[in-house]
Every structure is written in C-alpha cells, then in structure tokens.
Amino acid sequence: MLTLCASTFLVLAYNGSFWKTFFSATGGIRLGNLPVYAGAFVALVLLFNAVLTLVNFRFVIKPVLMALFLGASAASYFMSRYGVAIDASMVQNVVETDSREAQELLSWQMLQTVTLLGILPSLLVWRLPLRFLPVRRDLLLKLGTVVLSLLAIAGLLILLFKTLAPAVREHRELRFLLTPTNMFQATHGYLKRKWATPAVIAPLGTDAGRGIKWAVPGRRTVTILVVGETARAMNFSLNGYGRQTNPHLSAQAGLVNFRDVGSCGTATAVSVPCVFSNLGRDGYTADKASSREGLLDVLQHAGFDVLWRDNNSGCKGACDRVRYEDVSQPRPGDPSCGPEECYDERLLESLRQMIRDAKRDMVIVLHQKGSHGPEYWKRYPAGSGRFGPVCQTNELEECTRESIMNAYDNTILYTDLVLSRTIDLLRAAAIEDGVDTGMLYFSDHGESLGEHNMYLHGAPYIISPAEQRQVPMMMWLSDGFRQRFHIDHSCLAARAAQPFSHDNVFHTVLGMLNVSTAVYNPKLDVIHPCTRGN
Structure with missing residues (x-):
C-alpha cells in the first residue's frame, strides 16, 4: 500500500510541467481525451509502483522514498517556476556552479515548496509503522505486483498507442519533464560523461605557427576575447531592440556587430568548452572536448x-593549460566590487599596464559575470541603471515582466559600458604604446525572461527557445591590426547580417591572427573572405 500511495503522490504532486506539456501534445484539454489522460496517469502510477516494489524491503523503502520526495520537490520547484527541464547539462550546471550563483536561486518560495512537498511527506513516511509479510510470501507478492503492473502498462499502451505514439515522438521534451525519472536519467548521463573523461589530453594544432603576414617584423599584437554571460542578442539596440541599451558601443568607430549568431549550447558548462574547441555544435560532447586541447592551446603552440x-x-x-587569474573576489573598499561580488569593470583593472609591459604577442580572455540571473540587479553598480523599476528578488514570480526586463536591460547597458571601455583601452594602447590591438566579443548563451512561460536558461537544446540560443557577437580592430593582417573593414561590415554561430569563433580567431595550422578551416573563418591576399 505504501508504494502504491507513494507512486500516486509522485505522479500527482511533482509533475505539473509534465502534465501541462502532455495535455498540449495530445491536442489540448477536452472531454474526448479523458481516456487518454486517465490511461497515461494509471500507466505512470503502475510503472513507478513496479520500480518501487523492487526496493520495498525493510530498512530500504523509507530512505528511498524520503530521498525521492526531497529531490523531486526541488526539481519540480525549478521546473514550474523557471520553465526549465532536467537533463545532464542541468545536472552539470548544478555541480559546477559556485556558491554565490547557487545562493541566488534560494528563496522562501523554494523553502515552502520543499517543506510542503519534500520534508512533510518524508516525515510522514518516517513515522509510518510498516508490516512486512514472511519472506517467501513477500517475494511472491512483489513478483506478482511487478508482473501484473507491466502487463497492465503494456495493455494500456496498446489501447492508447494511436494517440500516445505521435505525442511522445513529436514532443521528446516530455522525458526531461517526468519527475523523478528525469533526475535519474540526467544524473546517469552526467556521471557517465564525467567518469568517461580520459586522463590523457590529446594534442591539437601542435603544428601551429605564424603565417606569411608575420614575415615582416612589426609591432606587438594584443587580442582580447570577451566571453559574455547570459546576454541575448535581441536586447541589444545594435540589433534593433527598441530601447537604447548600447549608447557607448553605437558610438565606437570601427565596430562590426554581427546580428545573427547562434550559440553552441544554452548553458555556460556547454557553450564555453564548445566554443573554444574545434568540434562545432554538431560534433561536440563534453567528453570529447575535455579529452583534447582547444583554441587557447593552439595559440600557445603558435607562440x-x-x-x-x-x-x-x-x-x-577551456583554460586548463594557460595562465589563469580569478578577479571575482571582492576586496574591502574596491569601487569595482559590491559586497558580494565584483562588477565586470574589475576585468580591466591594471590591464593597460599589463599590455604595456608585455614582451610577447598576447591573447587575453575576459570572462564576464554579464547578465547572469535571476538576481540581475546585482550585476551592475548601484545608480548606473537607466531602466526602472527593477525586480530585486530572485523569486521572479513576484515581479512583473516589465521590472524583470528593466533589470535585465540594465545589465546589457552595463555590458555596453564595459565593452566600450575595453575598446577605448585598446585604442589608447595602439596609439600610445605602439601595439596592434583587436577585440572579439560573444556571449555564451541567451536568457528567457518569461517568454513561453520560461525563465533563465539551460533548456535542452532541442526544445530551447530562440531567446536562449541567439547571442550577440561583435569585433573591433585597430587600424594597425587591420593593416598588418590585410583585413578589409568594409567587406567585414558587409558580412554583419549573415548567419554565423559559435562554430565560427575557433577558426575566426586563428584567421584574424594569421595562425597557420592544419586544424584551421578557412570556410568557418568570418574574416577570411575579407582578407586581402587569401
């Protein structure tokens, strides 16, 4: 009786997102579909009951159910509040996030949900007196329960196949929404990838060297790659957004803004290693990327x-084998930091002096905090926002869409300022320090702000909305940089409206620096058609 009641509770209490999608997949809620809904409900209860029956033993079943209730309550909260789905990438996000990002997702609403749907049912299970049959009768009863449940499920599937088959086939996201099976699938997928990571890193681009444009001795070069966080292209006024979110960048001479760029993933843990690999989105897997060198290694090979x-x-x-600096920790009295974290202007601290003192050609990656949510209002200095009122809680359901958008747009406005100051710094280095400089900016992924009732990011790519996949990308090159590498600015500007993706970044960086290597693909180099002499 305990496993049957627990199975019914699991299907009912934690699967609001699943049932909402299932109703839509089967043509919407209508009287004629009641047999389908009832059949699907009974089949899921019987499936869960059969599985739980296999662990229904003294000293086992109670801890299992308590763990399920606690985990499912947290998973269902995030799915219902933010419209996310649970897959291996989401588990990776949870495992690899830092404590400050994790704290932003904690709220009183989450505590209430976990208490009501996790802690209280667990306490009830813990206090229940259970009576077990003698061993032989108990095993026979369990075997009969499992067999009869599976037979009943098979019968229901046969009866409802005509309706269920196309719904499941056309809506693959259902498997990411069914709790708690999604948690097990996602955890298994993550651990499988994690444990499969080989200890030996395969070399990449060890033949890399300087191309013919380096033959004539010239000035040092400094190239800055700015990796944005959670910036979606549609909120950049450079891309036609109705609000002026790019007042500084729109005034920067020589800036080329690419308006149609797709991301490799919908979460940092996927997009960052993907964009710095040469695998491309179609060929990317976490274990492949972690088992070989990437773009930064190739640049080191080239000197x-x-x-x-x-x-x-x-x-x-992505940076495991290069020099690394963490500038995210606040220092007392530092104006570029808040009480809990540092603003992205901290990335520019002492950078000019570093460029001036460098003895070799440099490539510097600046990894922003950007527009990471849900606490968007913490991403920019107080008083620097233009849009208001802003949402100042991580419980987004308590805020209006307008206030959420205002806070998010202020983060884009601040990113605009940081990027513009980066360009100013590079321009000054080119003029005063005799260095050829360039900048390439791209965001790792976008963000949902309530569209389709989804928030944040990390949706499985196959069902992710455009808001999470379309990202900004822009390039600025000093006059000396363009002349040295024979880059035609007007040609590059003419390509700004063409579709590109993260797949182009690896080869574009090698192309703009004239790095010669067998792993370079000129067809994926955005600059290649605009480089005189190619």
Whole structure:
C-alpha cells in the first residue's frame, strides 16, 4: 500500500510541467481525451509502483522514498517556476556552479515548496509503522505486483498507442519533464560523461605557427576575447531592440556587430568548452572536448602569451593549460566590487599596464559575470541603471515582466559600458604604446525572461527557445591590426547580417591572427573572405 500511495503522490504532486506539456501534445484539454489522460496517469502510477516494489524491503523503502520526495520537490520547484527541464547539462550546471550563483536561486518560495512537498511527506513516511509479510510470501507478492503492473502498462499502451505514439515522438521534451525519472536519467548521463573523461589530453594544432603576414617584423599584437554571460542578442539596440541599451558601443568607430549568431549550447558548462574547441555544435560532447586541447592551446603552440581573466565561475576546462587569474573576489573598499561580488569593470583593472609591459604577442580572455540571473540587479553598480523599476528578488514570480526586463536591460547597458571601455583601452594602447590591438566579443548563451512561460536558461537544446540560443557577437580592430593582417573593414561590415554561430569563433580567431595550422578551416573563418591576399 505504501508504494502504491507513494507512486500516486509522485505522479500527482511533482509533475505539473509534465502534465501541462502532455495535455498540449495530445491536442489540448477536452472531454474526448479523458481516456487518454486517465490511461497515461494509471500507466505512470503502475510503472513507478513496479520500480518501487523492487526496493520495498525493510530498512530500504523509507530512505528511498524520503530521498525521492526531497529531490523531486526541488526539481519540480525549478521546473514550474523557471520553465526549465532536467537533463545532464542541468545536472552539470548544478555541480559546477559556485556558491554565490547557487545562493541566488534560494528563496522562501523554494523553502515552502520543499517543506510542503519534500520534508512533510518524508516525515510522514518516517513515522509510518510498516508490516512486512514472511519472506517467501513477500517475494511472491512483489513478483506478482511487478508482473501484473507491466502487463497492465503494456495493455494500456496498446489501447492508447494511436494517440500516445505521435505525442511522445513529436514532443521528446516530455522525458526531461517526468519527475523523478528525469533526475535519474540526467544524473546517469552526467556521471557517465564525467567518469568517461580520459586522463590523457590529446594534442591539437601542435603544428601551429605564424603565417606569411608575420614575415615582416612589426609591432606587438594584443587580442582580447570577451566571453559574455547570459546576454541575448535581441536586447541589444545594435540589433534593433527598441530601447537604447548600447549608447557607448553605437558610438565606437570601427565596430562590426554581427546580428545573427547562434550559440553552441544554452548553458555556460556547454557553450564555453564548445566554443573554444574545434568540434562545432554538431560534433561536440563534453567528453570529447575535455579529452583534447582547444583554441587557447593552439595559440600557445603558435607562440602567443595566453591569459584567462575570470569574473565568473571558471572556464569549464577551456583554460586548463594557460595562465589563469580569478578577479571575482571582492576586496574591502574596491569601487569595482559590491559586497558580494565584483562588477565586470574589475576585468580591466591594471590591464593597460599589463599590455604595456608585455614582451610577447598576447591573447587575453575576459570572462564576464554579464547578465547572469535571476538576481540581475546585482550585476551592475548601484545608480548606473537607466531602466526602472527593477525586480530585486530572485523569486521572479513576484515581479512583473516589465521590472524583470528593466533589470535585465540594465545589465546589457552595463555590458555596453564595459565593452566600450575595453575598446577605448585598446585604442589608447595602439596609439600610445605602439601595439596592434583587436577585440572579439560573444556571449555564451541567451536568457528567457518569461517568454513561453520560461525563465533563465539551460533548456535542452532541442526544445530551447530562440531567446536562449541567439547571442550577440561583435569585433573591433585597430587600424594597425587591420593593416598588418590585410583585413578589409568594409567587406567585414558587409558580412554583419549573415548567419554565423559559435562554430565560427575557433577558426575566426586563428584567421584574424594569421595562425597557420592544419586544424584551421578557412570556410568557418568570418574574416577570411575579407582578407586581402587569401
């Protein structure tokens, strides 16, 4: 009786997102579909009951049910509040996030949900007196329960196959929404990838060297790659957004803004290692990326001094073999930091002096905190926001869509300022320090702000909305940089409206620095058609 009641409770209490999608997948709620809904409900209860029966033993069943209730309550909260789905990438996000990002997701609403749907049912199970049959009768009863449940499920599937088959086939996201099976699938997928990571890193681009444009001795070069966080392209006024969120960048001479760029993933843990690999989105897997060198290694092979500066939660393996600086920790009295974290201007601290003192050509990666949610109002200095009122709680359901959008747009406005100051710094270095400089900016992924009732990011790519996949990308090159590498600015500007993706970044960086290597693909280099002499 306990497993049957628990199975019914699991299907009913934690699967609001699943049932909402299932109703939509089967043509919407209508009287004629009641047999389908009832049949699906009974089949799921019987499936869960059969599985729980296999662990229904003294000293086992209670801890199992308590763990299920606690885990499912947290998972169902995030799915219902933010419209996310639970897959291996989401588990990776949870495991690899830092404590400050994790704290932003904690709220009183979450505590209430976990208490009501997790802690209280667990206490009830713990206090229940259970009576077990003699061993032989108990095993026979369990075997009969499992067999009869599976037979009943098979019968229901046969009866409802005509309706269920197309719904399940066309709506693959259902498997990411069914709790608690999604938690087990996602955890298994993550652990399988994690444990499969080989200890030996395969070399990449060890043949890398300087191309013919380096033959004539010239000035040192400094190239800055700015990796944005959670910035979606549609909220950049450079891309036609109705609000002026890019007042500084729109005034920067020589800036090329690419308006149609797709991300490799919908979460940092996927997009960052993917964009710095040469695998491309179609060929990317976490174990492949972690088992070989990437873009920064190839640049080191070519003789560049590479530095990763981080104001986020790490580089997710992309910078494992290069110099690394963490600038995210606040210092007392530092104007570029708040009480809990540092603003992205911290990434520019002492950067000019570093460029001036460098003896070799440099590539510097600046990893922003950007627009990471849900506490958007913490991403920019107080008083620097233009849009208001802003949502100042991580319980987004308590805020209006307008206040959420205002806070998010203020983060884009601040990113605009940081990028513009980066360009100013590079322009000054080019003029005063005799360095050829360039900048390439791209965000790792976008963000949902209530569209389709979804918030934040990390949706499985197959069902992710455009808001999470379309990202900004822009490039600025000094006059000396363009002349040295024979880059035609007007040609590059003419390509700004063409569709590109994260797949282009690896090869574009190699192309803009004229790095010669067998792993370079000129067809994926955005600059290649605009480089005189190619």
